[in-house]
Amino acid sequence: MSERIWTAALVVIGDEILSGRTQDRNIAQIASWLNVQGIRLREVRVVPDVEDAIVEAVNQLRTRHDYLFTTGGIGPTHDDITVDAIARALGVPVVVHPDAQAILADYYAERGGLTEMRLRMARAPEGSSLIPNRFSGAPGIRHGNVFIMAGVPHITAGMLDALTGSLEGGAPVLSEQIGCWVAESEIADLLVSTEHAHEGSQIGSYPFFREGRVGCNFVVRSTSRQVLDACAADLAARLDAGGWPAIVGGI
Amino acid sequence: MSERIWTAALVVIGDEILSGRTQDRNIAQIASWLNVQGIRLREVRVVPDVEDAIVEAVNQLRTRHDYLFTTGGIGPTHDDITVDAIARALGVPVVVHPDAQAILADYYAERGGLTEMRLRMARAPEGSSLIPNRFSGAPGIRHGNVFIMAGVPHITAGMLDALTGSLEGGAPVLSEQIGCWVAESEIADLLVSTEHAHEGSQIGSYPFFREGRVGCNFVVRSTSRQVLDACAADLAARLDAGGWPAIVGGI
Numbered sequence: 001m002s003e004r005i006w007t008a009a010l011v012v013i014g015d016e017i018l019s020g021r022t023q024d025r026n027i028a029q030i031a032s033w034l035n036v037q038g039i040r041l042r043e044v045r046v047v048p049d050v051e052d053a054i055v056e057a058v059n060q061l062r063t064r065h066d067y068l069f070t071t072g073g074i075g076p077t078h079d080d081i082t083v084d085a086i087a088r089a090l091g092v093p094v095v096v097h098p099d100a101q102a103i104l105a106d107y108y109a110e111r112g113g114l115t116e117m118r119l120r121m122a123r124a125p126e127g128s129s130l131i132p133n134r135f136s137g138a139p140g141i142r143h144g145n146v147f148i149m150a151g152v153p154h155i156t157a158g159m160l161d162a163l164t165g166s167l168e169g170g171a172p173v174l175s176e177q178i179g180c181w182v183a184e185s186e187i188a189d190l191l192v193s194t195e196h197a198h199e200g201s202q203i204g205s206y207p208f209f210r211e212g213r214v215g216c217n218f219v220v221r222s223t224s225r226q227v228l229d230a231c232a233a234d235l236a237a238r239l240d241a242g243g244w245p246a247i248v249g250g251i
Numbered sequence: 252m253s254e255r256i257w258t259a260a261l262v263v264i265g266d267e268i269l270s271g272r273t274q275d276r277n278i279a280q281i282a283s284w285l286n287v288q289g290i291r292l293r294e295v296r297v298v299p300d301v302e303d304a305i306v307e308a309v310n311q312l313r314t315r316h317d318y319l320f321t322t323g324g325i326g327p328t329h330d331d332i333t334v335d336a337i338a339r340a341l342g343v344p345v346v347v348h349p350d351a352q353a354i355l356a357d358y359y360a361e362r363g364g365l366t367e368m369r370l371r372m373a374r375a376p377e378g379s380s381l382i383p384n385r386f387s388g389a390p391g392i393r394h395g396n397v398f399i400m401a402g403v404p405h406i407t408a409g410m411l412d413a414l415t416g417s418l419e420g421g422a423p424v425l426s427e428q429i430g431c432w433v434a435e436s437e438i439a440d441l442l443v444s445t446e447h448a449h450e451g452s453q454i455g456s457y458p459f460f461r462e463g464r465v466g467c468n469f470v471v472r473s474t475s476r477q478v479l480d481a482c483a484a485d486l487a488a489r490l491d492a493g494g495w496p497a498i499v500g501g502i
Contacts, residue, residue: 015453017295018292019282019424020284021455023276027271027297028271032270035270035271041270043299048293075456076436112434135460184327204267
């Protein structure tokens with residue numbers, strides 16, 4: 001049984017990430033959300049607030065994947081150039097989206113009114129639809145397979161909620177974690193042979209050093225519940241047999 | 252005065268980042284460290300544990316920038332394919348580095364000996380030098396302008412320490428933060444005109460919502476201390492004059 005795999009890419013836009021000032025939280029958040037939708041995040045690029053860099057990344061990635069997400073650069077200030085860059089990448093003009101304008105007019109009615117700078121947040125590539133933002137007025141934007149999200153993680157979280165269930169995907173990747181107080185280098189062979197014995201499974205190995213001891217968490221992944229359970233049980237049994245008690249659920 | 256700007260790119264290698272399992276910490280850590288070295292991180296790509304994807308990213312980025320860093324995929328297990336992929340990208344064979352072998356033999360002397368799987372961590376693209384790892388034996392690898400670092404953040408931190416001061420760079424970017432309880436959209440014009448008044452400065456705007464109020468932190472950046480101080484003082488004065496008291500150091 002071969003199955004269509006749905007893939008996505010993410011472009012994180014922002015000098016604040018590249019300068020080290022801000023710790024990115026959107027990669028992990030969007031990755032986890034996509035996985036639940038049955039879509040796999042396959043590549044991420046972090047680019048500066050430079051139009052050419054955004055255009056290049058968007059155009060390379062939107063044609064390679066089913067979906068392309070961007071985060072950052074959609075506020076009202078001079079360094080917010082995401083909408084212009086993506087419109088250029090798509091070859092369409094930037095227009096004021098009437099629904100976005102109405103949302104912003106409503107949001108700012110009791111917050112000092114819709115100024116010219118605030119109206120910037122109603123701009124969108126021509127042909128876009130909106131992604132609701134329940135926190136701060138300015139909506140996200142969808143154009144074809146391109147999804148333009150906020151940079152502030154909790155606002156993006158709200159936008160993802162609004163999109164939940166609306167994107168076509170395949171079977172989500174299921175996973176099971178097993179932990180063990182063992183040095184990764186001692187069981188490398190065991191991992192290979194276990195993975196090979198269970199077609200359709202994948203085992204990741206994540207070593208750590210804690211409480212003065214080395215240990216490892218293993219994440220077994222599969223889109224099939226049956227393959228996942230068989231592989232995880234086999235891995236635990238092989239670790240136990242080797243004298244390294246397996247801790248189901250991880251350490 | 253025009254000045255040579257030194258740039259770097261980073262390739263983060265790891266399914267665990269793309270699946271959302273692990274929150275990346277290396278982007279911010281390497282970005283901050285590079286900045287102190289006078290080198291600007293200009294692009295980051297996160298790619299899966301897939302040789303073709305690593306080769307493509309490494310070859311696109313190592314020629315565009317003065318330095319290329321990678322993190323992840325240098326452990327002893329089957330999913331650790333970074334060394335092979337980078338050797339292929341560089342067009343050189345993989346060899347066992349004698350110094351790395353000696354380091355590992357020493358490290359594992361009282362930890363069960365240097366097995367075949369552990370010896371995998373002594374493999375390097377031919378012509379490499381080593382980057383000391385004071386935490387766990389297996390060294391990082393340097394080949395020309397390519398720096399191959401660990402995935403575990405504290406191990407990479409130790410490798411960065413070992414490299415401090417050894418990479419040629421330019422003037423580091425200096426920054427000053429100013430905070431204000433104001434909606435970003437109210438002062439967007441003020442930011443543009445302040446930045447324009449101080450050539451060689453850049454102002455980033457980072458809005459937040461805290462304690463029930465909206466606020467913004469502004470980061471002024473410049474490689475010149477004089478330009479930085481003048482721009483930051485001017486920004487604070489303009490905010491004060493607008494009725495929004497500026498909080499030097501940020502909120």
